[in-house]
Amino acid sequence: MSNEATAQPVCAVRARVDACTLVCREHVAIECVVDAFPPSAPGQFLQLLCRDSEAAVSALVEWSDECRPTLSDKDLRASAPFLRRPFSIADQWSTPGGDVHVRVLSRAVGPGTRWLARLRAGDTLDITGPLGRGFRIPTDDAPLFLLGGGVGIPPLLYLARRLHELGRRNVLVCFGARTRDLLPLRLVQEPACDATPTRCVELPAGAPYSAIVAGDDGSVGWRGSVVDALRAWHARHGRGDHPAVVFACGPEAMLKAVARTTRALGLSCQLCIERQMGCGLGTCLSCVVRVRDAVQPTGWRWALACQDGPVFDRDDLLDYAAVPGA
Ligand SMILES: Cc1cc2nc3c(=O)[nH]c(=O)nc-3n(C[C@H](O)[C@H](O)[C@H](O)COP(=O)(O)OP(=O)(O)OC[C@H]3O[C@@H](n4cnc5c(N)ncnc54)[C@H](O)[C@@H]3O)c2cc1C
Ligand code: FES
Structure with missing residues (x-):
């Protein structure tokens, strides 16, 4: 197997959106350009901030034991997504000038992906990555x-x-x-x-x-x-x-x-x-998955899809x- 799966350095960048185009009824292709970005392996993913990074997450809510806030469906729907959302890298390449182009394909299913679908050329997108471990490519000539x-x-x-x-x-x-x-x-x-x-x-x-x-x-x-x-x-x-x-x-x-x-x-x-991923960085444990482990008395252990996968x-x-x- 080649080293496609090897963990790479991770970075957080503000990318310039080059294009956001509809590719089918529910998917947009978002192409971003950054001055520098670490090499990645197919199968690795990015965490995208799906809201204006300057914007407050939502209006501040007054809170005390005597006076608890009541949030209606409308308030919750109006809130910008707080957590970043995970997206596979659909393509990445560098130009001779050294710029790195990164592409994701996003299917609109909720507030974060609907925000992505509204991006336009010239907008800014906050990207963290590349994350996780990618495909391992066999070095023999198997089909x-x-x-x-x-x-x-x-x-x-x-x-x-x-x-x-x-x-x-x-x-x-x-x-x-x-x-x-x-x-x-x-x-x-x-x-x-x-x-x-x-x-x-x-x-x-x-x-x-x-x-x-x-x-x-x-x-x-x-x-x-x-x-x-x-x-x-x-x-x-x-x-x-x-x-x-x-x-x-x-x-x-x-x-x-x-x-x-x-x-x-x-x-x-x-x-x-x-898997559902809260952080993508191995801290929230929202992405656990059971993997075989002969060393454990049970024969298995928990792994993190965001880091081990x-x-x-x-x-x-x-x-x-x-x-x-x-
Ligand atoms: C490693 C990884 C790579 C991904 N790559 C892509 C990609 O290339 N393109 C793409 O369109 N989407 C991808 N996704 C799914 C994408 O992250 C979710 O669709 C997105 O987070 C939804 O955010 P939202 O705010 O729009 O909707 P939310 O309101 O957060 O979710 C909308 C609905 O989608 C469900 N959902 C959210 N995340 C997932 C998930 N990971 N698996 C199954 N159901 C989910 C929620 O339960 C809810 O029902 C990927 C997910 C992971 C974990
Ligand atoms: S997504 Fe948070 S630990 Fe994996």
């Missing part, structure tokens, strides 16, 4: 299968760039969403309906990889989930001498299905999990372990 569902697609776009820079050729991409207009990608041609990989997706740095695209409702590409598409591809092409290594990110239910399927197919697999080997994650009958 690599990048599997992303919906909000889990961004780290795999960045992984495609990195694999291209490393000169890896045997790479296949499979992206899916519930329906066509929730797919946060630019399609350069119509994807095949039968899970045949084609050069249909625009990837960072012009990475020349073929892709399978899946839409749950049949509105784009293969009708069904990315996990069904992986099974279909494997039945046709996956039985070579070298079993593929699968890198996956997406909703929890999808990742559990990926864990079951890759185990059944005898493929190794790394999962990038997206978010990328884990499938077999280390207890909650993704084989379920009898699955």
Whole structure:
């Protein structure tokens, strides 16, 4: 394995927003420029301050034992998000002049992501990162299968760039969403309906990889989930001498299905999990996850998704372990 997972220095910067563009019904792509930013690994994430940094968090509230504040739904909804929000790095590159460009794809689901969607070129965005541990890239020439569902697609776009820079050729991409207009990608041609990989997706740095695209409702590409598409591809092409290594990110239910399927197919697999994260820095313990640990009498211990992950080997994650009958 290469050292993609090695922890890097973390920094906090105020970035200039270069563009904020709608890429599908609910996702915007935010591209920022900073004078300097540490190198990062695909799978690592950023903590973004999703409010004006000068603005007070909310109006000061008078508080005493005799007089407790009453906050209505309206007050709570109006408050700016206090905690930073975690986002995978969807791309990062440097210009010859030394500027660093960082890209995230954000799906609007609440106050923080709605604030991000309103950013415009020239605005400022407070970024902390890169955080966590990224994907570990095998150094042998095993085929690599990048599997992303919906909000889990961004780290795999960045992984495609990195694999291209490393000169890896045997790479296949499979992206899916519930329906066509929730797919946060630019399609350069119509994807095949039968899970045949084609050069249909625009990837960072012009990475020349073929892709399978899946839409749950049949509105784009293969009708069904990315996990069904992986099974279909494997039945046709996956039985070579070298079993593929699968890198996956997406909703929890999808990742559990990926864990079951890759185990059944005898493929190794790394999962990038997206837990609720209060701090992203290892202090609040909101992101605990159970991992195998043979040294412990119980055979497992708690780990922090923000520091020990978010990328884990499938077999280390207890909650993704084989379920009898699955
Ligand atoms: C490591 C990591 C990487 C992520 N990368 C991306 C990304 O690239 N693009 C993207 O759009 N989103 C990503 N997310 C999810 C993103 O952080 C949340 O959508 C965001 O924090 C929501 O903030 P909000 O204020 O808009 O909504 P909130 O009001 O905070 O949340 C809205 C709803 O989303 C749920 N939610 C919040 N965070 C998560 C989470 N981590 N997992 C599941 N449900 C959640 C809440 O329970 C609530 O129901 C990532 C999360 C993690 C942990
Ligand atoms: S997010 Fe706070 S400890 Fe992991």
